[in-house]
Every structure is written in structure tokens, then in C-alpha cells.
Amino acid sequence: MNAPRLFLVVLVALGLAGVRSFxxxxxxxxxxxxxxxxxxxxxxxYALYIxxxxxxxxxxxxxxxxxxxxxxxAPVERFQAAAEKFGWLVAGSNNSRNGxxxxxxxxxxxxxxxxxxxxPIDSKRVYAAGLSGGARVACQLGMSGMLQGVISCSAAFAGSETPRKVPFLFFGTAGVTDFNYRELARVDRELEERRAVHRVVIFDGGHEWLPAPLAxxxxxxxxxxxxxxxxxxxxxxxxxxxxxxxRTAVPAEPVIERHRALRSLAADFKGLADTAALESEVATLGASREFKDALKAERSLERTEQSTIEDLLxxxxxxxxxxxxxxxTDLQMKAKGTGPERAMAVRVLQGVGSTCGEMAREALRANDYDAAAAVLEMVVLVRPERPQGHFDLARVRAQLGDRKAAMTALQQAVAVGFRDAARVKDEKAFDKLRSDxxxxxxxxxxx
Known part of the structure; x- marks a missing residue:
């Protein structure tokens, strides 16, 4: 079913929502x-909270x-406290996934x-939230016109392109070490340019659902x-x-974060509170040399991050x-440090690892095990701490008949935390290893 057809079906269903007889x-x-x-x-x-x-x-x-x-x-639990406080229904699909x-x-x-x-659902107040690929699903629904707003975690619009007109309220989040951090930062700027009603919040975390306090x-x-x-x-x-x-939560520094927080605060409460002083401070900060230098440094770091990703890929x-x-090795050393360079190094490693993982999945869908093995070797180089990469490499090596390499990869998966014995037992690729x-x-x- 395409998005317009789905929109019509869901809109009809929502139009029929009302008081029920229980x-x-x-x-x-x-x-x-x-x-x-x-x-x-x-x-x-689906999971549900009432x-x-x-x-x-x-x-x-x-x-x-x-x-x-x-x-x-997972998301229903994140929103549970907020739903209780504000009287919202929250439902999370157990079938919708990346795909x-x-x-x-x-x-x-x-x-x-x-x-x-x-x-009983208020058809004028239907919203969606999504993580990563789920965020793109939520935004696609929003672009169809059926939603009042979207909470977009660790990703945004399909194709990573911000539409010229966004017909819904956009609340975006990303962790500071999220490999899609730069995408959300860019979306924030582009929605600001389009004068779309939005707010983007960066928190101390990675590629994940927003924390419950942020929910x-x-x-x-x-x-x-x-x-x-x-x-x-x-x-x-x-x-x-x-x-x-x-207002109390606005940071005193760095200047670029203070400017963004004040700008967002003034936009959100204009007409509901006296925001004149906020708007004046936003203008003053935006014209300051300190702010301009900070913005220049931020853009420079973004370019460095992009070129590093491209070179590594x-x-x-x-x-x-x-x-x-x-x-x-160089990035792993930086990832042990502090400050913006640390966050950048973590994002690069995670982003390249994610891209390589998708390349491996494409090769596996085409039954090209040699290509998959080559990419997965890179995956475990980039993200050696993740058990899934080693497990996938073990499966592929077993498919190719390299029992020794398969065992080595499987042992490494266990060494870094893989504990799903049932999955190993059910994996047919390991049939030739079972007597070992x-x-x-x-x-x-x-x-």
C-alpha cells in the first residue's frame, strides 16, 4: 500500500473514532x-499504554x-510517564521495522x-514517534497530512532531505555521539530557514530513543x-x-548552545509569554564575534567529520x-578523549559501521557471500566491540565452508558479549561445525 492510500485508510479510521461502548x-x-x-x-x-x-x-x-x-x-515505556502526566494514549507497533x-x-x-x-481518539491530535528508520516512517506519515506532529529520533525525512514545506510539528532528538547527529543538526537549520514550527534537542547519548525526561x-x-x-x-x-x-534550563555557555536555546524558547512561547527580552538577547548574541567564531568552528568540524567518513568508506x-x-586506530584513540573531537570520532566509527552493515545485508540478500564476507571483515575492524558483526561474519564464513575462520569469528562474538545460544543452535550455517x-x-x- 502506498503512502497516499494509507493516508486515506487511516484518515477514515480516525474520522470514525469516538466514544466506545465499554x-x-x-x-x-x-x-x-x-x-x-x-x-x-x-x-x-502492538504495545499499548492507557x-x-x-x-x-x-x-x-x-x-x-x-x-x-x-x-x-521500548518506545511505549519511554513515553509512559509523559503519557500518564498529560493523558495520552501510546501505541508501539510490534511489526513495523526497517524494511x-x-x-x-x-x-x-x-x-x-x-x-x-x-x-476514544482525538482525531485532531494524532502524533507519531520513531527511531532511526522508524523516524523516517513517522515523518512519511506526517508528510501525508494525517499527523499533528512527529517526534523524530536519530533520523528525519526519507532520503535525508528536508522538504520545502513540512505540514506537521517537528520535534527532533539525537545523541551527541549519534552517527545521525549531523543530520538532525542540519534539519534544525533547514527548518529554521523555512520558518517551520520545530524544536531539535541534542542529549548526552547515542543512536537511541530519547530518554524518558526528554519524552x-x-x-x-x-x-x-x-x-x-x-x-x-x-x-x-x-x-x-x-x-x-x-528559561532556567538555558545554558550559560557555550555561546552557540545558549543562542539556540534562547531562540527556540522565544519561538515556542511567543504570544503566550513575554519574549521581547529573549528576542533581544538572541539578536545580540547572533551579532557577536564570539558567536560567529563558534559557528565557523562548528561548520569546520562538520566538514572534517564528513571528509573523514568519506575517506574511511x-x-x-x-x-x-x-x-x-x-x-x-586513530579514531579509537580520539574516542577515548574528551570534547567535540571525541564525539566526532565515535559518530564516524558508528556511522561507517552502520553503512558497512547495510552493505553486507545487501550482499547477503543477493546471496553474494564473498562480498558479504569482505564487508563484514571491515565491520569488525570498525566496530570490534559489537557482537553482531562477529556473529554475521561467522555465519558467512561457515556458508563459504571456512570452518576455522567461522569458529574464530564466533569465538570473538562470544568474547565481546554474544550470549544467544538458541540463535547459534538454530543457525543452519553452523551445521557443519556442530561435531567440532x-x-x-x-x-x-x-x-
Whole structure:
């Protein structure tokens, strides 16, 4: 199902949402339900949180969540406290994942139909949240026009290109060591240029769902925007509290972060609070030499990061193992340091590792095991701490009949933390290794 068709189906379902004929006592409130099966298609399931303030006579905001690994429970738990505080329904698909749009469309359609069949949803306040590829799914839904807003974690728009017009509220997040950090920073600038209503927050973390405290900020921001648009009654006392909390949290330095925080604060509360002093300070800071020098340094670091990624990927594609090893060693040393260079080194290593992983998956889909093995050798050079790369290399080496290399890779996977004995047992590629005493000892140790 393409995006426009899905939009129509979901819009019809949301238009039918309303008061349902069950008692509030029948609803499992205040706890995360890990697996709710869709009545029309039990193969489609989702995690769900219904706040304790649930009232079947009152339509509620809905947040749809999309995890790249189809882990619906993970985002629902992140948003649980925020949903309880603001009275939101939160649902996370257990079927939507990184992959073809058609499969995601089917998961979205089934989940929305099931939710609207049983719960009172405010069709004017439907939002989505996604991580990585799930963020691109959420943004694609938003571009279709069915969402009021999107919480976009560690990625943004399809093709990594910001549209000229964004018809929804955009709340983006990225960890400072997230390999998609630069994408979110760029989206922030581009949405600012387009005068789109948005907020982008960088937190101390990596490529992951936003932390629960930031999830609270995200829903509070949507509540604020709902007051601005009239889809929720204004609450001057609450608005003043939010304004005060945000104002207190503005960092004194570095100057570039202070400027961004003040600019965002002024934009969010304009018309709801007195922002004249904020706007004046934003203008003063933006004209200062300190700010201009900091901005220049930031852009320079971004260019360095991009060229480092390109050089490393070129070495990977050309199969220059020695060059890759040398560059990775240098980056690993920087990653042990502090400051912007440390964060940049971590992002480069993770980003190149992720790109190589996707190259390996493409080779495996084409049953090109030689190409997959070559790329996976690079993966474990770039990200030696990740068990999955070693495990995948072991599978490919086993497929190619290199039992010794397969055992070495599998042993390395276990050494860095691989513990899924059932997965090793079920992997057919390892059938020829099962009589090997070393293999038996390895699996036995995992159990």
C-alpha cells in the first residue's frame, strides 16, 4: 500500500473514532501491555499504554510509535510517564521495522484500525514517534497530512532531505555521539530557514530513543503547541511554569548552545509569554564575534567529520585493510578523549559501521557471500566491540565452508558479549561445525 492510500485508510479510521461502548473499569489502565493483537489480523500486534485518567467519554491524544526493530514496548515505556502526566494514549507497533514500506503500511493500517475500534481518539491530535528508520516512517506519515506532529529520533525525512514545506510539528532528538547527529543538526537549520514550527534537542547519548525526561519535554511541547493552535484550551498557569522551567534550563555557555536555546524558547512561547527580552538577547548574541567564531568552528568540524567518513568508506570499498585499520586506530584513540573531537570520532566509527552493515545485508540478500564476507571483515575492524558483526561474519564464513575462520569469528562474538545460544543452535550455517568439540564447548559455555 502506498503512502497516499494509507493516508486515506487511516484518515477514515480516525474520522470514525469516538466514544466506545465499554466501561472505563474494563480498560487496563496504568500499565504497559506488551502485546495487543489486532482483532482483524492477530498477526499484527502492538504495545499499548492507557493512562489512569482514561475516560471513555473523552477523546484523547494518540502517539503511534515505530521502532526499527519492531520492539513496540521500548518506545511505549519511554513515553509512559509523559503519557500518564498529560493523558495520552501510546501505541508501539510490534511489526513495523526497517524494511519495505508495504510491510510498514500494513502494520500502521492494522494498528490504527484496531485502536480506533476500541478507544476514544482525538482525531485532531494524532502524533507519531520513531527511531532511526522508524523516524523516517513517522515523518512519511506526517508528510501525508494525517499527523499533528512527529517526534523524530536519530533520523528525519526519507532520503535525508528536508522538504520545502513540512505540514506537521517537528520535534527532533539525537545523541551527541549519534552517527545521525549531523543530520538532525542540519534539519534544525533547514527548518529554521523555512520558518517551520520545530524544536531539535541534542542529549548526552547515542543512536537511541530519547530518554524518558526528554519524552516528557516532547509531549509538553506538543501540549504547548496545541494551546497555540486552539486544539487545547489555554492554561496560563501551566504555560508560565513551562516557560520558567525552560528559561532556567538555558545554558550559560557555550555561546552557540545558549543562542539556540534562547531562540527556540522565544519561538515556542511567543504570544503566550513575554519574549521581547529573549528576542533581544538572541539578536545580540547572533551579532557577536564570539558567536560567529563558534559557528565557523562548528561548520569546520562538520566538514572534517564528513571528509573523514568519506575517506574511511573509500578505503573500505577499495579493500584497503591496512588503511582502514590505521584510520580506525586513530579514531579509537580520539574516542577515548574528551570534547567535540571525541564525539566526532565515535559518530564516524558508528556511522561507517552502520553503512558497512547495510552493505553486507545487501550482499547477503543477493546471496553474494564473498562480498558479504569482505564487508563484514571491515565491520569488525570498525566496530570490534559489537557482537553482531562477529556473529554475521561467522555465519558467512561457515556458508563459504571456512570452518576455522567461522569458529574464530564466533569465538570473538562470544568474547565481546554474544550470549544467544538458541540463535547459534538454530543457525543452519553452523551445521557443519556442530561435531567440532570447540563449537560444542563454546555453545555449552553460552548456556
Amino acid at each position: 466501561a472505563a473499569a474494563d480498560v487496563p489502565k496504568g500499565r504497559v501491555l506488551e502485546k495487543v493483537a489486532c482483532v482483524a489480523d492477530p498477526n499484527q500486534t 493512562p489512569t485518567t482514561f475516560d471513555p467519554a473523552r477523546p484523547m491524544p494518540l502517539l503511534l510509535c515505530f521502532d526499527p526493530g519492531a520492539r513496540g514496548k 519495505p514500506w508495504e510491510a510498514n503500511a500494513a502494520a500502521i493500517q492494522a494498528m490504527v484500525k484496531d485502536l480506533t475500534a476500541h478507544l 516528557l519535554e516532547a509531549l509538553a511541547w506538543f501540549e504547548l503547541q496545541a494551546m497555540r493552535s486552539g486544539t487545547r484550551p489555554k492554561d496560563p498557569t501551566w504555560t508560565a511554569e513551562q516557560f520558567g522551567a525552560r 573509500t578505503a573500505v570499498n577499495e579493500g584497503y585493510v591496512g588503511s582502514v585499520r590505521k584510520r580506525v 568439540p570447540a563449537f560444542q564447548a563454546l555453545v555449552g559455555g553460552m548456556k
